[in-house]
Amino acid sequence: xxxxxxxxxxxxxxxxxxxxxxxxxxxxxxxxxxxxxxxxxxxxxxxxxxxxxxxxxxxxxxxxxxxxxxxxxxxxxxxxxxxxxxxxxxxxxxxxxxxxxxxxxxxxxxxxxxxxxxxxxxxxxxxxxxxxxxxxxxxxxxxxxxxxxxxxxxxxxxxxxxxxxxxxxxxxxxxxxxxxxxxxxxxxxxxxxxxxxxxxxxxxxxxxxxxxxxxxxxxxxxxxxxxxxxxxxxxxxxxxxxxxxxxxxxxxxxxxxxxxxxxxxxxxxxxxxxxxxxxxx
Amino acid sequence: xxxxxxxxxxxxxxxxxxxxxxxxxxxxxxxxxxxxxxxxxxxxxxxxxxxxxxxxxxxxxxxxxxxxxxxxxxxxxxxxxxxxxxxxxxxxxxxxxxxxxxxxxxxxxxxxxxxxxxxxxxxxxxxxxxxxxxxxxxxxxxxxxxxxxxxxxxxxxxxxxxxxxxxxxxxxxxxxxxxxxxxxxxxxxxxxxxxxxxxxxxxxxxxxxxxxxxxxxxxxxxxxxxxxxxxxxxxxxxxxxxxxxxxxxxxxxxxxxxxxxxxxxxxxxxxxxxxxxxxxxxxxxxxxxxxxxxxx
Numbered sequence: 001x002x003x004x005x006x007x008x009x010x011x012x013x014x015x016x017x018x019x020x021x022x023x024x025x026x027x028x029x030x031x032x033x034x035x036x037x038x039x040x041x042x043x044x045x046x047x048x049x050x051x052x053x054x055x056x057x058x059x060x061x062x063x064x065x066x067x068x069x070x071x072x073x074x075x076x077x078x079x080x081x082x083x084x085x086x087x088x089x090x091x092x093x094x095x096x097x098x099x100x101x102x103x104x105x106x107x108x109x110x111x112x113x114x115x116x117x118x119x120x121x122x123x124x125x126x127x128x129x130x131x132x133x134x135x136x137x138x139x140x141x142x143x144x145x146x147x148x149x150x151x152x153x154x155x156x157x158x159x160x161x162x163x164x165x166x167x168x169x170x171x172x173x174x175x176x177x178x179x180x181x182x183x184x185x186x187x188x189x190x191x192x193x194x195x196x197x198x199x200x201x202x203x204x205x206x207x208x209x210x211x212x213x214x215x216x217x218x219x220x221x222x223x224x225x226x227x228x229x230x231x232x233x234x235x236x237x238x239x240x241x242x243x244x245x246x247x248x249x250x251x252x253x254x255x256x257x258x259x260x261x262x263x264x265x266x267x268x269x270x271x272x273x274x275x276x277x278x279x280x281x
Numbered sequence: 282x283x284x285x286x287x288x289x290x291x292x293x294x295x296x297x298x299x300x301x302x303x304x305x306x307x308x309x310x311x312x313x314x315x316x317x318x319x320x321x322x323x324x325x326x327x328x329x330x331x332x333x334x335x336x337x338x339x340x341x342x343x344x345x346x347x348x349x350x351x352x353x354x355x356x357x358x359x360x361x362x363x364x365x366x367x368x369x370x371x372x373x374x375x376x377x378x379x380x381x382x383x384x385x386x387x388x389x390x391x392x393x394x395x396x397x398x399x400x401x402x403x404x405x406x407x408x409x410x411x412x413x414x415x416x417x418x419x420x421x422x423x424x425x426x427x428x429x430x431x432x433x434x435x436x437x438x439x440x441x442x443x444x445x446x447x448x449x450x451x452x453x454x455x456x457x458x459x460x461x462x463x464x465x466x467x468x469x470x471x472x473x474x475x476x477x478x479x480x481x482x483x484x485x486x487x488x489x490x491x492x493x494x495x496x497x498x499x500x501x502x503x504x505x506x507x508x509x510x511x512x513x514x515x516x517x518x519x520x521x522x523x524x525x526x527x528x529x530x531x532x533x534x535x536x537x538x539x540x541x542x543x544x545x546x547x548x549x550x551x552x553x554x555x556x557x558x559x560x561x562x563x564x565x566x567x568x569x570x571x572x573x574x575x576x577x
Contacts, residue, residue, distance in 0.1 A: 011479050012472060014377040024374050027367060028389060031456070034404035035396060037414065041407070094299030101292050103285040113299070116307055120514025120558060122531045123551045126538045127310035130317060130548070134328075157306040160299060218397045221516055225538065235399050242403050242521065246410070254400040265395040269388060 039258065042251035059252040069253060072237035078145050079233060080216040083155040087212040090156075091163025092205055096197075098164070099171040116161045125225035128154045132226060151226045151233065155216040162215065163208035170204030171197075210268035214261045311555075318548035328544055336549035346533065350553070353529040356444060357512035360451035364459040364508050365501065367452070372463035372500075373493075376470075390460045398454060402521050405450055409440040409522070416440070442524035450518040455511065459504040466500020467493070502568045506561045514554050530554060 014020055042060070046053035063069055098110060116124065132150045174197065182192040220235040227236055234257060241250050285292040318337070320330040340346050375386045393401065408414050416437040423435045440446060474496065478488040494501070516531030523529070530550060537547025 011485070012377070012475055014374060015379075020370060020374050024371050024386075027371060027456075031393060031453070032389075034408050034453075035393075035401065038400070038404040038407060090298040090302055093295045097292060097295035097299075100283055101285040101288075101296075102282045103292070112308075113303060116303075118510065118558060118562060119311075120511060120531075120554050122514045122516045122534055123311070123314070123555055123558075124307075125516075126534060126547060126551050127307075127314045129538055130313050130544060131306075131310035134313070134544075153306050157302060160302060164299065214395050218395070220397070220399045235397060238403075239399055239517075242399070242406070246403075246406060250403065254397070254403065258396050258400060261395045261397065262392065265392065269391070 035258070038251050039255045042248055042255045044248055047248060059248040060256075062249050063252045063256075066249070068232070069234075069237055069241075072232040072234045073256075075145075075148060075231060076217055076234035079148050079152050079155060080213050082145075082148075083152050083159055083216040084209055084213040086152075087156050087160035087163050087216075088205060088209040091160035091208060091212070092167050092201065094160070095164045095167035095171060096201075098168055099174075113161055113164060116158045117165070121221040124154075124158060125222045128157075128222060129225040147228070147231050151223055151231060154222050154226045155219060158219075158222060159212040159215050162211050163205075166208040166211065167201055167204040170201055174200050207268045210264050214264050214268075217257070217264075218261060314548045314551055317545050318552045320545045320548075322543060322545055336546045337553070339546065340549050340553060346550075349528060349533055350530060352444075352527075353513055353531075356448055356527075356529065357451065357509055360448050360455070360512055361459075361505055361509045363448075363452050364456045365463075365504065367456055368459035368463055368504065369501075372460050372467050375460075375464055376467040387464070390457050390464075393457050398517055399521075401454055402450060402518055405446075405453060405522060406441065409446055409449075411437040411439065411441070413440070441522060442526050444523070444527045447519045447523040447527045447529070450522040451512050451515065454515075454518060455508045458508050458511075462500045462503035462507060463497065464500075466497040466503070470496050499569060499572050502565060506565045510558050510561050513557060 009016055041052075043055050043057065044052055045056045045058075094113065098106075098113075103109075128150075132154075178196055178200075179192050182196045183189070187195065218235065219233075220239060223233050223236055224239070227233060232240075234253070238250060238253055238257075241247070241253075316330045317328055319332050319334070320328045321333055321335075323329050340350070371390070375383060375390070378386060406413070410416075419438065420435045423429060429435060470493065474492050475488055478492045479485070483491065513529075514531050515529060516535055519527055519529040519532055520535075523532075530553075534547050534550045534554075537543045537550065541547075
């Protein structure tokens with residue numbers, strides 16, 4: 001690798017300066033070490049989270065047999081799946097509308113549509129709490145999974161703008177001549193949409209959907225304000241466990257959640273180059 | 282791009298579901314909070330909007346809350362400053378690395394985003410608590426140096442439940458958010474300017490201060506805003522790492538909406554946070570329009 005060759009250091013070869021590499025390495029270590037130890041100690045025999053006493057998977061069994069934890073997990077997955085499906089559909093549709101049409105106050109509208117991305121989570125959380133508790137229904141004592149609808153509605157509200165932003169940025173690279181060629185060759189507008197534009201959007205749609213999934217699965221603050229005693233999600237349940245005590249069972253539960261989101265994210269990264277994930281607003 | 286007038290039905294079909302959701306489940310809830318912030322609590326569950334400003338006056342006038350607001354601001358500002366300090370060299374290095382390693386480094390920066398905030402905060406508790414790794418390491422050093430014979434048994438440091446813990450937590454959680462806009466900006470920087478500056482005799486340090494920093498200012502401003510706003514409104518980090526000793530606005534808001542059940546006051550505090558957000562976004566838009574061309 002060119003990085004290791006021993007030629008003279010050019011002034012702009014910052015990637016070969018040992019102090020910069022050492023520094024960046026140290027920062028990455030600090031960034032990841034707490035998470036790695038958290039995962040490692042989920043396999044620790046000792047209940048005390050500090051000394052290694054041998055390998056075990058008993059904490060995973062304990063978490064597995066913790067009914068309320070599993071219920072919360074099922075709730076989280078259910079909410080995430082429904083929220084992802086709806087967010088993706090309405091997010092993609094809005095992206096297409098914004099890409100294709102010119103209309104009055106468009107830039108203002110685009111700013112508004114990106115607002116859920118930038119509004120502080122706590123404001124969104126309390127707004128949802130006030131909305132659902134004082135204004136409109138969605139009681140949390142309905143039968144499962146209808147009792148999750150308030151949380152799901154809130155999750156869609158903050159997820160779909162991300163889908164819109166990602167798909168919109170993907171569409172801005174679309175070559176309009178392709179659509180024109182398709183229509184010149186006799187395809188209807190609908191056929192052009194499904195056979196030309198949709199395949200082009202697809203990586204953006206998948207990346208957006210995976211992002212919506214992790215956002216919903218990971219959300220704590222907004223869910224914390226919209227969930228009732230019977231509608232705990234996984235992060236809210238883990239929060240109550242963390243407040244109570246620091247046990248390897250929490251580590252095991254966290255490790256499972258990390259695994260799911262990391263795998264989802266790695267998939268998403270394959271579909272979208274990382275610099276496009278950054279919302280532009 | 283088509284004018285919406287020419288194809289109204291298609292336009293509405295595509296734009297309506299998203300607009301509906303945005304209006305009903307985002308704008309209206311926020312409008313309710315906004316209205317509540319001018320309201321009065323008449324009974325336990327009833328609030329009347331009377332147009333009073335008493336909650337804003339209380340939030341900005343009562344020394345207890347004013348103190349928490351200032352504390353939130355300076356803690357967020359300090360943490361943002363450290364994030365910038367830590368992230369700039371990382372972004373700089375990544376933009377000078379080529380090929381596969383660049384993708385790996387970028388992925389490594391982005392990955393913590395998707396690890397649950399709660400879990401990352403929890404991981405820090407294990408590091409900082411009195412029986413945590415830092416104290417464990419310190420105790421080991423203490424005993425190895427035989428200091429327990431001189432000064433008595435090791436006293437674990439109280440690293441959690443204070444302002445320092447919250448600031449460290451904020452830096453830890455939000456630092457990756459700072460790297461991306463900086464990276465995007467440095468990547469776009471024409472490196473021949475740096476060469477020219479060095480060729481003309483400026484030192485590396487001077488080149489950095491007089492060329493790199495001014496030219497990547499849009500990225501710096503973006504990064505600061507992207508990090509400062511969520512820090513200011515953070516709830517979980519001060520809640521778990523700060524305990525009752527180091528509360529921020531987010532914790533006060535949460536208490537008003539849950540335990541204290543004083544929606545109007547909580548709403549006023551939330552909207553102070555919203556106004557700060559709008560101000561920051563306006564600042565960013567203003568800065569972007571001023572330095573058009575190399576906006577991030």
